[in-house]
Amino acid sequence: MLTIKNLHAEVEGKKILKGINLEINKGEMHAIMGPNGSGKSSLASVLAGRDNYTVTEGEVWFNGKNLLDLSPEDRAREGVFLAFQYPVEIPGVSNLNFLKTALNEIRAYKGLPALEAREFLKLTKEKQQLVDFHSNLMNRSLNEGFSGGEKKRNEIFQLAMLDPQLAILDETDSGLDIDALRIVSSGVNKLRDAEKSFVVITHYQRLLEYIIPDFVHVLYNGRIIKTGTKELALELEERGYDWLKEELHLKESV
Amino acid sequence: MINSNEIIDDIANKEYEFGFTTDIEMDIAPPGLNEDIIRFISAKKNEPEWLLEWRLKGFAAFKKMEFPKWQHFEMPALDLQAVSYYAAPRKKKQLNSLDEVDPELLATFEKLGIPLNEQKALTGVAVDAVFDSVSVATTFKGKLKEMGVIFCSFGEAVQEHPELVKKYLGSVVPHTDNIFAALNSAVFSDGSFVYIPKGVRCPMELSTYFRINAQNTGQFERTLIIADDNSYVSYLEGCTAPMRDENQLHAAVVELVALEHAEIKYSTVQNWYPGDKDGKGGIYNFVTKRGICKGAASKISWTQVETGSAITWKYPSVILQGDHSEGEFYSVAVVRNKQIADTGTKIHHIGKGTKSRIISKGISAGHGDNSYRGLVSVGPRADNARNFTQCDSLLIGNQCGSHTFPYIESRNKSAMIEHEATTSKIGEDQIFYLNQRGIDSEKAVALIVNGYVKEVLNQLPMEFAVEAQKLLSITLEGSVG
Ligand SMILES: Nc1ncnc2c1ncn2[C@@H]1O[C@H](COP(=O)(O)OP(=O)(O)OP(=O)(O)O)[C@@H](O)[C@H]1O
Ligand SMILES: [Mg+2]
Numbered sequence: 055m056l057t058i059k060n061l062h063a064e065v066e067g068k069k070i071l072k073g074i075n076l077e078i079n080k081g082e083m084h085a086i087m088g089p090n091g092s093g094k095s096s097l098a099s100v101l102a103g104r105d106n107y108t109v110t111e112g113e114v115w116f117n118g119k120n121l122l123d124l125s126p127e128d129r130a131r132e133g134v135f136l137a138f139q140y141p142v143e144i145p146g147v148s149n150l151n152f153l154k155t156a157l158n159e160i161r162a163y164k165g166l167p168a169l170e171a172r173e174f175l176k177l178t179k180e181k182q183q184l185v186d187f188h189s190n191l192m193n194r195s196l197n198e199g200f201s202g203g204e205k206k207r208n209e210i211f212q213l214a215m216l217d218p219q220l221a222i223l224d225e226t227d228s229g230l231d232i233d234a235l236r237i238v239s240s241g242v243n244k245l246r247d248a249e250k251s252f253v254v255i256t257h258y259q260r261l262l263e264y265i266i267p268d269f270v271h272v273l274y275n276g277r278i279i280k281t282g283t284k285e286l287a288l289e290l291e292e293r294g295y296d297w298l299k300e301e302l303h304l305k306e307s308v
Numbered sequence: 309m310i311n312s313n314e315i316i317d318d319i320a321n322k323e324y325e326f327g328f329t330t331d332i333e334m335d336i337a338p339p340g341l342n343e344d345i346i347r348f349i350s351a352k353k354n355e356p357e358w359l360l361e362w363r364l365k366g367f368a369a370f371k372k373m374e375f376p377k378w379q380h381f382e383m384p385a386l387d388l389q390a391v392s393y394y395a396a397p398r399k400k401k402q403l404n405s406l407d408e409v410d411p412e413l414l415a416t417f418e419k420l421g422i423p424l425n426e427q428k429a430l431t432g433v434a435v436d437a438v439f440d441s442v443s444v445a446t447t448f449k450g451k452l453k454e455m456g457v458i459f460c461s462f463g464e465a466v467q468e469h470p471e472l473v474k475k476y477l478g479s480v481v482p483h484t485d486n487i488f489a490a491l492n493s494a495v496f497s498d499g500s501f502v503y504i505p506k507g508v509r510c511p512m513e514l515s516t517y518f519r520i521n522a523q524n525t526g527q528f529e530r531t532l533i534i535a536d537d538n539s540y541v542s543y544l545e546g547c548t549a550p551m552r553d554e555n556q557l558h559a560a561v562v563e564l565v566a567l568e569h570a571e572i573k574y575s576t577v578q579n580w581y582p583g584d585k586d587g588k589g590g591i592y593n594f595v596t597k598r599g600i601c602k603g604a605a606s607k608i609s610w611t612q613v614e615t616g617s618a619i620t621w622k623y624p625s626v627i628l629q630g631d632h633s634e635g636e637f638y639s640v641a642v643v644r645n646k647q648i649a650d651t652g653t654k655i656h657h658i659g660k661g662t663k664s665r666i667i668s669k670g671i672s673a674g675h676g677d678n679s680y681r682g683l684v685s686v687g688p689r690a691d692n693a694r695n696f697t698q699c700d701s702l703l704i705g706n707q708c709g710s711h712t713f714p715y716i717e718s719r720n721k722s723a724m725i726e727h728e729a730t731t732s733k734i735g736e737d738q739i740f741y742l743n744q745r746g747i748d749s750e751k752a753v754a755l756i757v758n759g760y761v762k763e764v765l766n767q768l769p770m771e772f773a774v775e776a777q778k779l780l781s782i783t784l785e786g787s788v789g
Binding site: 102103104105125126127129130131135136138141142144145146147148151152155156157159160163195212216 | 732735737738740741742743744745746747748749751755756758759760762
């Protein structure tokens with residue numbers, strides 16, 4: 055579904071991604087870990103089309119389409135969803151009105167008619183229960199005054215509503231209390247199916263006990279330096295990143 | 309990726325939708341401002357002697373005045389001698405019904421979305437259509453007459469109801485008020501007149517649509533609305549003008565009088581030609597609007613959505629004279645390209661227990677410059693007066709400006725005056741967030757702006773709120789910074 059080949063990108067003249075290769079198939083769950091500043095959010099931003107990043111080399115294919123040719127909104131309409139590490143607040147725009155606009159824009163792109171108010175509310179109710187999202191947050195302005203955890207849960211609620219093919223979750227687990235973490239992960243597990251793929255960016259092995267990944271990648275200095283399965287996450291939890299960095303330097307000095 | 313400057317240019321080049329001209333035979337007075345032209349206008353309109361006298365007094369006052377200097381923009385050079393003070397579609401004879409109105413004119417208004425044919429007209433809205441200097445038609449007059457409501461052109465009111473005109477004309481905005489009001493008093497051509505009798509709730513929205521067509525003319529209309537005891541009226545004005553390279557002056561005067569327990573809601577959707585992206589052409593919208601809550605427990609509410617004009621310069625005001633009377637001002641002012649707005653309100657609390665509420669939402673894009681200027685004054689007799697002011701600015705892009713000048717003068721210790729102000733910017737990260745959910749940048753801006761102005765648009769009658777919302781999204785199309 056998603057193929058990233060030798061992806062290089064820079065921001066403000068600074069090289070951040072330095073040759074990412076990644077293949078994600080339908081139904082797979084990939085975890086990306088790595089030290090602060092290694093380029094995880096940057097990778098997510100480049101995939102979503104944030105325009106302060108310049109791709110200098112490489113390709114990204116999504117369901118046979120050249121993703122890098124598409125505008126951010128068209129990437130979203132094609133089925134790429136990014137749960138932001140830092141969701142922004144948009145005062146004055148109600149959460150519900152925003153979601154309705156988003157959903158109908160995506161539907162229009164796919165040639166589907168806009169949802170009627172009743173159908174929309176039904177869907178909202180259903181998804182709200184699925185991810186256990188507080189109904190009193192729905193009529194409030196988008197993320198305005200939401201607590202850190204509420205913002206993260208709103209990202210998962212939007213994910214449930216918009217039903218993308220590829221969901222990239224950037225540290226959705228940070229800032230969640232234990233209960234919320236369980237609720238969010240169980241929401242993600244419920245949304246998992248054979249057609250959908252996930253990229254979960256996290257610092258904590260704990261999350262991966264709830265959401266079992268098929269692959270774990272370590273991103274370091276703009277490159278994926280190791281790929282493994284969930285055991286790799288456990289190892290990282292115990293040993294940190296230094297041994298990997300050493301391994302890398304050894305390899306590079308050979 | 310498209311950069312923000314390209315997008316900003318994009319909107320700037322967007323055509324003004326109402327910029328066409330109507331080709332019609334006109335009576336146009338030669339340019340120039342002098343007593344002769346005033347006598348000419350007065351004679352053309354067959355006015356009584358007292359009104360001519362009043363005009364001449366206005367002219368005398370005008371000659372003694374100078375242009376103000378306190379505004380937050382450079383006063384453009386105005387050559388008032390180069391303006392023609394009278395332009396009217398030539399009519400063949402006295403009109404008795406709509407069927408006799410020039411079809412070209414009817415077509416013009418239809419094109420503007422203001423059908424004057426009563427069958428086609430919006431239900432529940434009576435319209436007075438003003439083309440250049442004169443009113444060409446007023447719809448639903450018969451129906452209103454049955455209830456005793458007078459809704460007609462100003463000229464007609466002078467002929468048919470001189471006692472009302474004489475009593476109230478200049479009673480809220482005297483001919484000496486300011487230089488533009490003085491000029492208007494001298495040369496005003498037409499406008500609308502409304503009288504709502506005691507105890508009547510006007511059953512439909514009353515609306516005036518102003519259209520400037522002729523070149524090198526000014527438009528100086530006067531509106532006078534009187535709501536007698538226990539009556540209610542909601543009134544709306546709309547305006548457009550052709551695209552022309554020269555600036556045109558629009559210096560209107562609006563006077564509102566609310567008697568005991570009466571309520572007047574006055575709404576404006578102003579979309580005069582704003583000029584092109586370099587600031588060439590456009591209307592100078594220098595208008596004096598003031599209402600007086602004369603009677604106890606009366607209420608006047610101004611709502612304005614200002615998207616057009618090269619310069620918008622006006623402060624719809626309320627004098628709260630009656631005890632427990634109430635004044636409101638809701639405003640959305642949008643500037644883009646090189647547009648300038650210096651607008652706000654003045655509320656004078658005179659009576660006891662008077663209340664006022666001011667909600668101002670400025671939006672600046674491109675190189676636009678938006679100023680809110682407001683005065684809340686509380687007199688010594690105004691025990692327990694209350695004011696709440698909320699004054700917000702929204703910036704789109706990095707080259708626009710926004711300023712607030714709130715003035716408070718309180719001479720009564722029991723008064724409570726609250727002022728809140730915010731400035732925010734539509735951020736790239738907000739736009740990107742919405743993009744990432746499948747919403748394109750145009751829609752994203754519209755979504756944010758609509759959320760921002762909701763509180764004001766909610767004050768407009770339903771049909772107009774929808775129109776205003778559309779107008780805002782067209783105005784701001786592409787202004788993502
Ligand atoms: N706009 C920018 N200007 C300059 N440098 C930037 C910009 N955006 C990101 N960077 C830099 O890119 C590098 C990668 O940042 P990124 O946010 O992708 O890291 P991350 O792996 O997500 O880290 P974390 O785990 O802390 O979230 C960092 O060194 C960061 O400072
Ligand atoms: Mg990050």
